[in-house]
Amino acid sequence: MSNHLKRLGDIFGSFVSKDFKRKRLQDESVTDGKPDEYSPVKLKEFKNKNEEIEENEFMSVDCFVKRVATFTDFCWCRDIPQLSPLEIARHGWASTRDDFMVTCDSCNQHLSLAIPDQDSGIRDSCINTAVGRLFSAHGEFCPWATTSSPAHLARIEVPDLEVVGRTAANIAQHQERLPYLKSCHVEKWQEVLKKISKDNLKDIDDERVKNSACILALCGWRPGSLEDTLTDVYAVRRIGLWNFVSIQDEDDILETQRVAEELGHSLEKDRCILPEGKEYLDPVTEHVSWHPLLQNLESGTPAQQYIIDQLCKGPSATCLIDKLGRKDSIRAIFKVRDIVEQW
Structure with missing residues (x-):
């Protein structure tokens, strides 16, 4: 029974x-x-983590800049645009401070992006493989394995003149210790300088200090955390003001020339009369080689000239529409991806 x-x-x-x-x-x-591992509780936790990363990491400029800030080693200054720190950070990776090694905070995976020399014969294929690994090297369930931050984060952005004015006011606190900028660097920005509100600079009497501070801000510099230093927006490149000919130094040089001429001597303004160990600052080329300001647009226009042209045109509503459009497009991609995954 x-x-x-x-x-x-x-x-x-x-x-x-x-x-x-x-x-x-x-x-x-x-x-x-x-x-x-695949219980409803675990899956819900994973889904919540994905949503949190998508909301905070993918679209966040601050998170992107934080990842870029880890690429302080000059070994990353190599002529490989596809593997610049900006592109690497856009795919969720940060430098470990070891040679060409990066890591992902979300999945804790590591990836080596060392590329052989040009004469190896396999450089191009290694670059293509490494570019593909920016996605595939992430963990199986890591959200960065299928999504990256918007491409415009790695490209040159036209600065907001109000922000430039505030940054310039902070830079101008260095007064005549600021680097003296040659006329070739100042002239190209003349029209843009007229559009910057000087309200924040009204306490500065020296016009050269105002112009120098504004141009430095336009070129992406801001006061550094250490005394008498400037740093780029990524906090990767830091320069000491003491390494460059200052506005005060330039006054001294001109005075030396004037006295020499009165005494019947002729002095040319070359390195022999520059303060020892100092040189004139180029506010653009002093950036790291992969900085967006040193790149050319697809049209071949230098990024610096593009910024000048756009700012001379004045504020444009199309710029705001374009930014909003990009943001909505990214969100649409996320939704499509979710639908495909649920299919």
């Missing part, structure tokens, strides 16, 4: 849904306080 009952139990059990059994087993594992 017991054998017959067992047999009937097995027959009826065969009609029970496997999904029901799996759900029951998963519920039991949760009840025991030891949720399975």
Whole structure:
């Protein structure tokens, strides 16, 4: 009799849904306080983590800049645009401070982006492989494995003149210790300088200090955390003001020339009369080689000239529309991806 009952139990059990059994087993594992890796609790936690990363990491400029700030080693100054720190950071990677090694904070994976020399014969193929690995080297369930930050984060952005004015006011606190900028660097920005509000600079009397501070701000410099230093927006490149000919130094040089001429001597303004160990600052080329300001647009226009042209045109509503459009496009991509995953 017991054998017959067992047999009937097995027959009826065969009609029970496997999904029901799996759900029951998963519920039991949760009840025991030891949720399975693919239990509803774990999947919900993973989904919440994905949503949090998508909201905060992918679209966040601050998070992007924080990743870029880890690429302080000059070994990254190599002529490989596809593997510049900006592109690498856009894919969720940050430098470990070891040679060409990067890591992802989300999945804790590591990736070496060392590329052989040009004469190796395999450089191009290694670059293509490394570019593909920016996605595939992430963990299986890492959100960065399928999504990257918007491409415009790695490109040159036209600065907001109000922000430039405030930054210039902070830079101008260095007064005549600021680098003296040659006329070739000042002239190209003349029209843009007229558009910058000088309200924040009204306490500065020296026009050269105002112009120098504004041009430095336009070129992406800001006061550094250390005294008498400037740094770029990524906090990667830091320069000491003491390394460059200052506005005060330039006054001294001109005075030396004037006195020499009065005494019947002729002095040319070359390195022999420059303060020892100092040189004139070029506010653009002093950036690291992969900085957006040193790149050319697809049209071939230098980034610096593009900024000048756009600012001379004045504020444009199309710029705001373009930014909003890019943001909405990225969100649309996220939605499409979610739909495909649920299909």
